[in-house]
Amino acid sequence: MKDDVEAFLIDAADFAGGTVDDVLARVLHVGDGAFAAVVAAMDNATKMLAMRLDREIRVRNPGLQYVVRSMFVGYRREGDMPLSIGERSQIFVSVIRNSSRLEVVLPLDPDSIVATPNVQDLRGKGHHGVGDVRVSMHDDSDIDRFLRDFDYWLRPRP
Known part of the structure; x- marks a missing residue:
């Protein structure tokens, strides 16, 4: 398998x-500017x-795509949903744009x-992002807990 990948x-290069x-950087979205924004x-x-958090999500989802919006950046898995489903409903994590706190919204x-x-x-509240669950993270321990508690959601489904 390793020889096939190499x-x-x-x-591709x-x-x-x-x-x-260069190929790996593109596949891993390193420096593509979407998340940098x-x-x-x-x-x-x-x-x-x-x-x-971005790195942890990308590690679990090689080939993911960013969906950049003015108030959030969504993560969409490659090939995860049927083509008939809209882009918004394919987002499995939204990172809210905020200068002083890290919040994600999950569907x-x-x-x-x-x-x-x-x-x-x-539910029933106006908010940005895709979903009805917001998780706030203030330090590394919050990210560790988020990764542990929501690992089932962050990993692609078979």
């Missing part, structure tokens, strides 16, 4: 007129948390989230 990367590192206005502490049933710290039910 051969693919070499062929040759086809694109670049290097294997979100964190640009954040204070340093929030930016560091957001970048860590989950708030009733399925029982006594989880830093989680808010957004």
